Structure formats: structure tokens, C-alpha cells
Amino acid sequence: MVMKIKLKDWVAKQPKAELHLHIEGSLEPELMMSLAAKHGINLPYVSIDEVKAAYDFHNLQSFLDLYYLGASVLLDEDDFYQLMFAYLQKCREDNVVHSEIMFDPQTHTERGVGFEIFMPGFVRAMQQAEQEWGQSSLLIMSFLRHLSEESALQTLAAAKNYLPHIVAVGLDSSELGNPPQKFARVFAHAKALGLKRVAHAGEEGPPAYVWEAANILDVHRIDHGVRSIEDANLVEHLVVKQIPLTVCPLSNTKLKVFEHMSQHNILTLLDQGLLVTVNADDPSYFGGYLNDNYHALIEHLDINQEHLKQIVKNSFIASFLSDEVKQAWLDKLV
Numbered sequence: 001m002v003m004k005i006k007l008k009d010w011v012a013k014q015p016k017a018e019l020h021l022h023i024e025g026s027l028e029p030e031l032m033m034s035l036a037a038k039h040g041i042n043l044p045y046v047s048i049d050e051v052k053a054a055y056d057f058h059n060l061q062s063f064l065d066l067y068y069l070g071a072s073v074l075l076d077e078d079d080f081y082q083l084m085f086a087y088l089q090k091c092r093e094d095n096v097v098h099s100e101i102m103f104d105p106q107t108h109t110e111r112g113v114g115f116e117i118f119m120p121g122f123v124r125a126m127q128q129a130e131q132e133w134g135q136s137s138l139l140i141m142s143f144l145r146h147l148s149e150e151s152a153l154q155t156l157a158a159a160k161n162y163l164p165h166i167v168a169v170g171l172d173s174s175e176l177g178n179p180p181q182k183f184a185r186v187f188a189h190a191k192a193l194g195l196k197r198v199a200h201a202g203e204e205g206p207p208a209y210v211w212e213a214a215n216i217l218d219v220h221r222i223d224h225g226v227r228s229i230e231d232a233n234l235v236e237h238l239v240v241k242q243i244p245l246t247v248c249p250l251s252n253t254k255l256k257v258f259e260h261m262s263q264h265n266i267l268t269l270l271d272q273g274l275l276v277t278v279n280a281d282d283p284s285y286f287g288g289y290l291n292d293n294y295h296a297l298i299e300h301l302d303i304n305q306e307h308l309k310q311i312v313k314n315s316f317i318a319s320f321l322s323d324e325v326k327q328a329w330l331d332k333l334v
């Protein structure tokens with residue numbers, strides 16, 4: 001008991017990186033309601049408590065429906081600034097010194113809100129956090145896999161003037177029935193533009209989707225990837241290539257990938273030599289930011305300080321920071 005409290009305190013104070021975070025999933029009910037009021041948008045909630053009560057999910061799709069609804073209150077540049085700045089403030093509280101933040105352009109462009117509105121809002125908040133607190137962050141542009149290849153290609157074209165602010169492309173939304181293969185040409189195009197690549201795979205989808213993300217999309221990291229464990233050859237491939245998994249414990253239990261945190265396979269993944277990281281995914285929907293995710297693991301698994309040290313180290317190793325900056329952070333870890 002005392003040991004768990006000490007571990008929680010220790011991990012909370014460590015400098016950490018976060019690599020799997022959807023900015024739209026950090027929209028807290030308070031900000032959602034105030035932006036809805038500001039823009040005269042009718043949401044099907046009358047109170048903050050009602051919003052929170054609605055966050056009772058049984059799978060990925062049941063979450064995504066409310067996540068896209070919530071994002072509908074984001075309309076002007078300042079909304080996106082506020083959203084980003086609120087997340088970066090949480091990072092500061094959690095000692096997250098570097099974050100790689102996904103955004104879903106199509107969630108906004110489909111509503112007539114373009115890159116010229118959300119990008120300046122995001123970048124303004126990120127530059128402020130860097131200047132005021134020395135906190136670094138990078139942006140990952142994620143394509144919605146339930147939409148067409150054509151829509152993703154159009155989105156990549158629309159991002160043309162903003163590419164200096166974008167480090168990588170990603171792939172999210174409804175996984176089952178939308179295999180990575182569907183976006184082979186989009187990711188090849190992104191690679192040719194000099195962008196790095198990540199993709200959600202093996203969250204609800206089978207190991208075959210993780211293989212496709214690795215072999216066809218040529219990704220640098222797999223987001224989630226917890227179902228990789230079902231295929232020993234895949235695990236070996238990910239270990240040999242040191243392709244990181246960005247694991248999100250509270251997300252996985254909220255969306256019933258695992259029924260209970262005590263059943264989470266992160267320690268098995270780690271013991272098999274996988275480069276595992278811990279992340280919050282959509283913190284306002286899943287009940288916690290980065291330290292809450294570490295704390296849930298400490299509470300429910302037999303995780304020790306050596307495991308935690310490795311995971312924190314991995315968060316920098318798996319990042320898109322330069323080798324010099326990575327090393328500087330690794331040297332700071334005790």
C-alpha cells in the first residue's frame with residue numbers, strides 16, 4: 001500500500017513524454033458546454049453531470065459517436081487555442097515535458113472549419129507553452145479511416161501550407177472494417193512529403209491490421225497494438241524492428257478492450273521486449289490524463305519501479321524528438 005503510494009508519487013514527478021493523445025479527446029465537459037453556449041449550439045446535455053453520465057461506453061464506436069458530437073462546438077480560432085492550451089496546462093501539472101498531439105482535420109473540415117482556423121489556434125498555444133514553460137510539442141495529422149481514401153488525399157492536399165507544423169500523419173476512428181491497406185497510397189504520399197507515420201491498429205482490430213500498418217503503411221509506431229499479443233510472429237517482428245506501441249490503459253478499459261485493469265496485458269507486452277509506452281488517448285472521455293494512467297497501472301497490476309522506469313524511458317525513445325534532445329532527456333532520468 002505504502003509502496004504503491006510511493007510509486008505513484010515517483011512516477012508523477014518524472015519528466016515524461018506523451019505520444020498518443022487526440023486533442024479533440026481532451027475537450028473537458030466544462031469547455032464543451034461553454035463553447036456550445038458561446039456559439040448557440042444545442043447539445044443533448046443540460047448539465048456537466050449529464051455529459052459525464054453519457055460517457056459510459058461499450059466499445060470504440062459508442063465512444064466515437066460522442067467524441068464527434070463534442071467536437072462540433074469547436075468553431076473559431078480561439079476555441080482551438082483554448083482546447084490546446086488547456087491540454088498543455090495538464091501536461092505541465094503531470095510533468096509531461098514533450099507531447100506528440102493528434103488532431104482530426106476531417107472532423108472539422110467536414111463542418112466547414114478549415115486548416116486556416118484550427119492550425120493557427122493550435123500553433124499559438126503550442127508556442128506559448130514552449131516559450132513560457134519550455135514544454136515541447138509536435139502535431140500529428142490523423143485521417144479518419146471510416147471516410148474514403150479520396151477524402152484523406154484531399155485532406156493531405158489541403159494541409160499543404162501547414163506541413164512545417166506537422167511531424168507525422170496518423171490513422172484513427174472506426175478500426176474494424178477499415179484496414180490500414182485502405183490508406184496505402186495516402187501514406188506513401190505522406191512519406192514522399194517527408195512526413196513520419198503512425199497508425200491505430202490492434203485496438204479492436206486483429207493482428208493482421210498491425211502487420212498491414214507495419215508493412216504497407218511503413219509506420220514508425222503502432223497506436224494501441226495490444227492485440228499484437230495474439231500473433232507470436234508479429235510480436236517478434238515488432239521486437240526485432242523495435243516498433244513502439246503507444247498503449248492507453250484507461251482507454252482500453254473504458255472501451256472494453258479489457259474488462260478490468262487487472263486484466264491489461266501491458267506487463268506481458270513489456271516482458272516480451274516490446275517498446276511499450278503509456279498514454280492518455282482521450283483523457284476527458286476516459287477518466288484521466290497521463291499520471292492517472294500510470295496510477296491505474298500501479299493500482300491494479302504488479303508493476304514495479306523498474307517497469308515504470310523502462311516505460312518512461314521508452315516514451316522519449318519512441319518520440320520524434322532529435323537524437324540529441326532524446327539523449328538529453330534520457331540523461332535526466334534517474
Ligand code: HPA
Pocket residue numbers: 022025060067172173174175200203251281282
Ligand atoms: N481509437 C480510434 N479512434 C480514435 C481514438 C481511439 O482510441 N480516439 C480518438 N479517435
Ligand code: ZN
Pocket residue numbers: 020021022172200223281
Ligand atoms: Zn487513439
